[in-house]
Amino acid sequence: MLAAPLAAILTYSFLTDGYLEIIRDFTLENYAEAVSDPLYRLVLFRSVMVAAVVTAATVLLAFPVAYFVSFHVAPERKSLWLFLITIPFWTSYLIRVFLWKVILGFNGVVNSTLMGLGIIDEPLTFILYNVNAVVITLAHAYAPFAILPIFVALEKIDRSLLEAGQDLGESKLMTFWRVTLPLAMPGVVAAVLIVFIPTIGDYVTPQLVGGPEGRMIANVIQLQYLRLDNYPLGSALAVLAMVTVTLISLVFLWLNRRFLKVKQ
Amino acid sequence: MKGSGLRIYTLVYLVFLYAPIVLLPLFAFDKGTIIAFPLDGFTLEWFRQLADIPALHGAVKTSLIIAVSTAILSTTLGIFAARASSRYDFPFKGGIMGLIMLPLVLPAIIVAVSLLVVLLGIGIELSSWTVILGHVLICTPFSIAILNSAFLALDRSLEEAAYDLGETRWSTFRLITLPLVMPGIISSLLISFTISLDEFIIAFFLSAAEPTLPVYIWGQLRFPTKIPAIMALGTILVALSILLLAIAEYFRRRGIARTGGKDTGGFL
């Protein structure tokens, strides 16, 4: 029975191995090009920024929702609420992104509604085909990813700890700040990573709603591979992206360890 | 009180979450060909159009085949890996498990691109099988995570008891272990199926002549005239997803009732 998963791992080693092998064939020139070309630097930087903003917004907005379901909903209803929250997630991602394009477009829902209500005279142009659109769409798409880990962490908190805090004279706010929040931190950290990592490598959203200004690293990689047939450069960019993501994640985890010192 | 403030916030949040999806049926039944307000009138034309597109049907079939294969393969791998991981301690366990779970933290495009490079390097041609391979790679970690908790919840002495009463290892697995982790297995199948069905980027990179449904949709999005039909398609997909999820939830609850456990809410 062990053989099967081991076979899966062998496939893996092929993956990373073969990957590096092909990279090795082509020299470090590609890396040099990837790093030095200002276009790529810009795109990578933008990807990181977008992912960071999306992550921050998503996690911050998600926390109250997770808190609500964990603390203010009767246990029998919790799975119902979670169900409702995750339904949007199970529908086609492509179509959801396309719908945002529809909503934010020149003749789209937002504009036609606002114009119809007389709030604006001209359609808004700053909401589509740029970074803003990317941020909004991604925040929407990854919301449930953020809610679930935080919810799980909050559920695990022993309620009697909170009661003990209050029994010892703390106000509700202080209890939240000194007990609930630190104990929920593992969930928040998980949420941050679960949102940040896929977001930075997202292809569909920037492609559909990002326009030329909103392109992110995945779009550039795809360009090299499938349009320009420049596999080496594409691979170099991919590796660069992966390294960046890993570095940022590690830094984030390390910072958490240092400043929070919460035992898991 | 604090509760009601949070409740209002959560409801507003839900509205935000559902906004695009609610628009879907609106425009699917709308006569107008441009996706904008005001609405034009009711029609089933777009749904009817769907029935006439052979390319669409082909893509649906491809997607289903791939999704079912992925679900079965990744769940099977998941069963073996989770059982091994929860019952035994083998050398390098931490490292191996970490490696298997790696796709969870990689952006999909990295997986897609790596696989592409490796496969071309080995000389394998792109086909539905390569897509299945990619999907299995990203679905197996989910499968393992779900099944791991299912196996851990299983009292080890249940298997020992069956063994003591005369069963063989295999029949113990079949009669005792499998039925008791069945809710986890079903969960894993459904989640892998759903992930595979909706997965775009890996399919985009690794498929050849037969596109999956998302890849097909992607191709159609640039044609304004095809859009309303896509709206109709989207509506159907949403309805199906909700149905599937409701069924999954029903089975999950039944599973818990049968084994006398407690409902902790959700697939977690």
Next chain:
Amino acid sequence: MIALRDVHKYYGDYHALRGISADIRPGEFFSLLGPSGCGKTTLLRVIAGFEDVNSGSLMIDGRHMEEVAPNKRPTNMVFQSYAIFPHLSVAQNVGFGLRRLPIDEAEKTRRIGEALEMVGLAGFGERAATALSGGQRQRVALARALILKPKVLLLDEPLSALDKKLRENMQVELIKLQRQVGITFILVTHDQEEALVMSDRIAVMFDGGIAQLDDPETLYRRPKTRAVADFIGVMNFLPATVTGEGDGYQIEMPGLGRASLTADQAPGAASGGPASVGLRPETLTVLFEGQRGEREVEALVEEVVYYGDMTYYDMRIEGVDDPITLSMRNVPGRDVLERGAKARLGWSPGALVLFR
């Protein structure tokens, strides 16, 4: 029936069973008693087949069992958690082991009914296994094991999860059941009272070895080592000096003076070394007006603990460092002493046990 010869078992570097040798007789109620970590559950699992041995032999009914898998041994086990299959009904649980037997459905149903009746659960067949109380689950586990008519029934701390009243009832029921079925029962427990009540013979284990294997009365009255004496019941220990040896022992004790002991009062191989004596609380008596004891000594009541049917006193005897515990049955007409009262105690040298 069961013969263990010099069984050793290691978990990595940890020596879990150190040279276990014992014979368990057919039809006896045998207990493995000891504190947590002494190896008793490991030994039980070795007999069941869930653990291998590193060296030594295990024979059941004259056949070697070291290579035999658990599902092929003539043993069946009742697990500590009962291990009732939650997705099956009571009848399906009880009849689980019958699956592989060449008997027809009608016969299976009959046997299941019989088994359920034997454990007092007649009529429970169709219930879901998850709808049972702790005590009921245990009976299902018993029925499930016994229906296969094993030669040996192994029980791993079966009563530890039950509350006191239920536990006491089940102890009696288990004894009756064992007599009725007539097979060997091997029970693992850390509760010495339980072992004393139920067993024909007990193996007291410490640190992977058997310290003493005897029937309950011998274990209680003639423990071989201080550790065994201390584990079973309550025992007072006093330092002693051996002043003479021969057929018996001459000893001298602080506070109580001299005494002459017979050889069987020193059951542990009494070689040289620092000696101590043990005295059970019930072998001391408080002497009231006009009563005489074989030997007498003055004491001061330090502590009184009233149990309803018994009273335990802690007595201070001059010359003895620690208080001596004494127990008296509460009889109508006899007063319970108060703290600080003076008392005259009676004791008998024949009740002492010598340890070295």
